[in-house]
Amino acid sequence: VAETTNRRILVAATPEGPLAEKHFRIEDGAVPEPGEGEVLVRTVLLSIDPANRAWLQGRTYRDQVLPGEVMAGLVVGEVAAENGTGVPIGTYVVGDGGWAEYSVLPAGRVRQIEPAGDLAYHLGVFGPTGLTAYFGLFDVGRPAAGETVLVSAAAGATGSVVGQLARIHGCRVVGVTGSAAKNQVLTTRLGFDAAIDHRSPTFADDLRHACPNGVDVYFDNVGGHVLDSALRRMNTHGRIVCCGAVSQYDTGTPAPGPAGVPGLVVTKRLRMEGLLVFDYTQRFGEAVAALAGWLRAGELVELHDIVEGLANAPRALIGMLAGENVGKRIVRVGPDRLPATA
Amino acid sequence: VAETTNRRILVAATPEGPLAEKHFRIEDGAVPEPGEGEVLVRTVLLSIDPANRAWLQGRTYRDQVLPGEVMAGLVVGEVAAENGTGVPIGTYVVGDGGWAEYSVLPAGRVRQIEPAGDLAYHLGVFGPTGLTAYFGLFDVGRPAAGETVLVSAAAGATGSVVGQLARIHGCRVVGVTGSAAKNQVLTTRLGFDAAIDHRSPTFADDLRHACPNGVDVYFDNVGGHVLDSALRRMNTHGRIVCCGAVSQYDTGTPAPGPAGVPGLVVTKRLRMEGLLVFDYTQRFGEAVAALAGWLRAGELVELHDIVEGLANAPRALIGMLAGENVGKRIVRVGPDRLPATA
Numbered sequence: 001v002a003e004t005t006n007r008r009i010l011v012a013a014t015p016e017g018p019l020a021e022k023h024f025r026i027e028d029g030a031v032p033e034p035g036e037g038e039v040l041v042r043t044v045l046l047s048i049d050p051a052n053r054a055w056l057q058g059r060t061y062r063d064q065v066l067p068g069e070v071m072a073g074l075v076v077g078e079v080a081a082e083n084g085t086g087v088p089i090g091t092y093v094v095g096d097g098g099w100a101e102y103s104v105l106p107a108g109r110v111r112q113i114e115p116a117g118d119l120a121y122h123l124g125v126f127g128p129t130g131l132t133a134y135f136g137l138f139d140v141g142r143p144a145a146g147e148t149v150l151v152s153a154a155a156g157a158t159g160s161v162v163g164q165l166a167r168i169h170g171c172r173v174v175g176v177t178g179s180a181a182k183n184q185v186l187t188t189r190l191g192f193d194a195a196i197d198h199r200s201p202t203f204a205d206d207l208r209h210a211c212p213n214g215v216d217v218y219f220d221n222v223g224g225h226v227l228d229s230a231l232r233r234m235n236t237h238g239r240i241v242c243c244g245a246v247s248q249y250d251t252g253t254p255a256p257g258p259a260g261v262p263g264l265v266v267t268k269r270l271r272m273e274g275l276l277v278f279d280y281t282q283r284f285g286e287a288v289a290a291l292a293g294w295l296r297a298g299e300l301v302e303l304h305d306i307v308e309g310l311a312n313a314p315r316a317l318i319g320m321l322a323g324e325n326v327g328k329r330i331v332r333v334g335p336d337r338l339p340a341t342a
Numbered sequence: 343v344a345e346t347t348n349r350r351i352l353v354a355a356t357p358e359g360p361l362a363e364k365h366f367r368i369e370d371g372a373v374p375e376p377g378e379g380e381v382l383v384r385t386v387l388l389s390i391d392p393a394n395r396a397w398l399q400g401r402t403y404r405d406q407v408l409p410g411e412v413m414a415g416l417v418v419g420e421v422a423a424e425n426g427t428g429v430p431i432g433t434y435v436v437g438d439g440g441w442a443e444y445s446v447l448p449a450g451r452v453r454q455i456e457p458a459g460d461l462a463y464h465l466g467v468f469g470p471t472g473l474t475a476y477f478g479l480f481d482v483g484r485p486a487a488g489e490t491v492l493v494s495a496a497a498g499a500t501g502s503v504v505g506q507l508a509r510i511h512g513c514r515v516v517g518v519t520g521s522a523a524k525n526q527v528l529t530t531r532l533g534f535d536a537a538i539d540h541r542s543p544t545f546a547d548d549l550r551h552a553c554p555n556g557v558d559v560y561f562d563n564v565g566g567h568v569l570d571s572a573l574r575r576m577n578t579h580g581r582i583v584c585c586g587a588v589s590q591y592d593t594g595t596p597a598p599g600p601a602g603v604p605g606l607v608v609t610k611r612l613r614m615e616g617l618l619v620f621d622y623t624q625r626f627g628e629a630v631a632a633l634a635g636w637l638r639a640g641e642l643v644e645l646h647d648i649v650e651g652l653a654n655a656p657r658a659l660i661g662m663l664a665g666e667n668v669g670k671r672i673v674r675v676g677p678d679r680l681p682a683t684a
Contacts, residue, residue: 060609223604242604242612257599262565262584265616267402270584272614274607 006031008100009313011056011067017252019053019321024071024314032104034083039110041077041093041103043333047123048073048307048316048325049157050221053249061276070098071313076122078337082107094122099313101333115338118304124157124328125295125302126288132243132277133161134287136219137169139280140273141241145170147216150207150233152198152226153246155182155303157328160190161291162219164300167191171217174210176226178323185326190301198226207233214238222247224255231260234268242274250321303327348373350442351655353409357398359594361663365398366413366656374446375423381452382423383435383445385675389416389465390649390658390667391499392563395591403618412440413655418464420679424449436464441655443675457680460646466499466670467637467644468630474585474619475503476629478561479511481622482615483583487512489558492549492575494540494568495588497524497645499670502532503633504561506642509533513559516552518568520665527668532643540568549575556580564589566597573602576610584616592663645669 005028012025034040055065055072065072075097079087085107087093095110097103113122124130136158143149149166153159154175163186166173175186175195183195194210196203207229214235220227223245230240248254265272280287294300305325307316310333320329347370354367376382397407397414407414417439421429427449429435437452439445455464466472478500485491491508495501496517505528508515517528517537525537536552538545549571556577562569565587572582590596607614622629636642647667649658652675662671 220604227604240604242607244608245605248605254601254605257601257603259596259599261599261603262562262569262587262614262616263590263596265584265614266586266618267616269616269618269621271616272604272607274604274609274611274613276608276611279611 004031005029006100006102007310008070008098009310011065011069011071013067014064015056015252018250019056019318021314021318023056026311031102034081034104036084037107038083038104039079039085039087039093039107040081041075041095041097041105041110042080043075043077043097043101043103043310044336045076045119045123046073046099046310046313046331046333047075047127048313048320048329048331049129050153050244050246050249050320052317053246053321057249061278070100073097073099073313074123074128075103075333076113076119077103087112092119094127099310101310115336119336119338120304120306120328120330121302123330124304125161125291125300128277129157129328130161130291130302131280131284131287132275133158133165134291135277135280135283136241136243136275137162137165137217140275141217141219141239143169143171143217146172148172148174148211148213149217149219150174150176150211150215150230151219151221152176152230153221153244154186154192154195155326156221158243159219159221160186160303160327161300163192164190165294166217167193168294168299172213176222182326185303189303204229204232217241219243223258224248228258228260231258231264231270234264234270236268238268238270240270240272242272246321305329307331309333346373347371348442348444349652350412350440351652353398353407353411353413355409356406357594360592361395361398361660363656363660368653373444376425376446378426379449380425380446381421381427381429381435381449383417383419383437383439383447383452384422385417385419385439385443385445385652386678387418387461387465388441388652388655388673388675389469390655390662390671390673391416391471392495392586392588392591392662394659395588395663399591403620412442415439415441415655416465416470417445417675418455418461419445429454434461436469441652443652457678461678461680462646462648462670462672463644465672466646467503467633467642470619471499471670472503472633472644473622473626473629474617475500475507476633477619477622477625478583478585478617479504479507479559482617483559483561483581485511485513485559488514490514490516490553490555491559491561492516492518492553492557492572493561493563494518494572495563495586496528496534496537497668498563500585501561501563502528502645502669503642505534506532507636508559509535510636510641514555524668527645531645546571546574559583561585565600566590570600570602573600573606573612576606576612578610580610580612582612582614584614588663647671649673651675
């Protein structure tokens with residue numbers, strides 16, 4: 001390890017309202033030494049995800065990230081040192097690391113990757129967001145060809161893949177975002193049939209017009225008023241894939257639950273089902289193979305949204321929560337040092 | 343047909359708050375004549391169900407019952423006349439009739455029954471409430487032996503059967519009702535492992551103590567604050583059977599939806615799924631056979647709660663919404679004229 005300092009970003013305070021830069025602080029520490037069975041990973045790319053915000057607020061599917069701790073995040077990096085693991089130096093891995101130039105991780109908690117092609121794919125379409133789209137749509141939502149699939153946060157890392165997979169599957173696909181510019185991307189670049197803006201005062205009408213035959217599968221990344229409206233448009237025996245509630249993560253005063261629950265769930269015989277992609281670990285290979293095939297065929301496009309420099313990670317997350325990203329948001333922390341590919 | 347008057351109860355006004363007797367009026371009309379393909383049914387028993395209240399408020403899975411119309415309800419009765427249907431006079435049938443001494447129904451919309459045994463079973467354990475319990479628990483909730491099943495409105499027609507079926511299936515069964523007297527019935531007569539009172543100020547704690555291993559299946563008949571509390575106690579991959587929302591039917595100001603939706607649905611990977619028993623028509627025979635077997639074996643007990651006289655139907659429904667019934671509430675409208683059985 002040539003470098004001797006490890007720049008890292010710590011949580012400074014648990015937010016009580018919208019996330020701000022004051023909730024983080026940056027500091028330089030020593031590069032840590034891997035203990036027995038651990039690897040030292042030099043971060044190349046850091047994944048920025050809406051769930052990061054939820055981790056700051058309390059226990060979710062993982063422990064809260066507390067003040068004084070390095071902020072957590074998924075990273076792609078290069079093994080820079082190891083201790084009795086047999087993992088070769090220079091191996092590229094994906095793992096649950098931190099907002100830091102270096103992270104020490106148990107060797108059993110990192111996944112080795114082949115660094116051919118675009119490293120960012122391992123955080124995006126082959127990472128948790130792309131895999132969530134695959135299993136959430138096909139295993140939980142189970143659309144039939146010809147059905148209408150509605151997806152919110154549709155220009156985000158998960159939503160943009162969900163919509164494309166539904167289109168590949170033969171569904172009518174309608175996206176919900178917060179801006180006309182994103183909607184333009186969905187319909188012109190990703191093949192969505194329609195895209196509507198949840199901030200529009202005519203949103204409920206727009207939804208009805210975009211889904212003239214109702215909604216069979218709603219892939220919900222946001223909760224809040226979009227979920228409320230979707231519940232009213234669901235068809236009998238419709239399915240709602242509960243993937244996230246990003247509209248509620250960055251507020252100290254969460255909205256009440258959707259008024260249609262449980263009344264409309266009963267009368268329309270809806271199924272609302274949550275998923276976390278970690279339950280599907282045994283099937284990641286199947287999903288990556290399918291996604292890679294669609295990428296190669298040009299049927300699936302991954303959009304990246306790269307922010308340069310670890311110091312910009314707080315702004316990258318804050319901006320994502322405000323909806324500024326199109327596609328998978330990633331912070332480039334260090335160079336990949338790989339040979340350039342054509 | 344010997345009688346010439348048909349006493350019936352009409353909706354007088356759509357309720358804007360809690361249901362009251364003023365929302366109904368009683369009148370005597372002529373006994374109607376069946377048209378081609380119809381039967382005239384003399385009502386013996388009338389089913390009183392929480393859903394009756396929802397029908398008065400607006401469109402559900404059926405059209406609203408409007409002022410000036412005879413109040414709708416499931417009846418068991420005897421065919422008193424027919425018109426080209428081939429249904430013998432004196433046949434006993436179950437059908438979607440009305441709060442009246444006589445109803446005319448299309449022959450294809452009534453189901454013939456064998457009037458052996460207790461006629462009330464055809465509205466209770468073999469009727470929509472018992473069948474809802476069977477399909478809701480086994481097909482939607484899918485508990486495994488040893489899991490904890492929580493059921494609300496547990497002394498009601500559906501809940502009392504759900505809890506017993508779960509007990510027969512080898513589950514730990516916890517009931518929620520609104521009174522200590524009902525809870526006593528659940529634990530002493532129906533074999534529930536525990537029963538708690540949702541009106542108790544310590545309800546959330548009581549729920550935790552009654553479900554030390556959390557809740558795997560929650561059979562929800564009520565919505566409201568019981569659903570809120572149950573969501574917090576659900577285990578990972580738990581299932582919520584959305585069967586009804588009786589806490590919300592008799593109010594002009596419905597509560598907001600449960601705060602745990604969609605957040606807890608995601609993090610715990612819950613499945614919330616609605617059912618209406620009419621989707622299972624093709625399998626009613628299977629369910630009736632199974633339920634009859636458990637009744638004969640003494641493993642399943644049906645509790646009836648009989649109110650005498652058609653004129654008391656409004657009070658019977660109003661009282662049910664206030665929680666006064668234990669078991670299946672039925673109004674006896676006329677004599678069955680069957681030979682007494684031992």
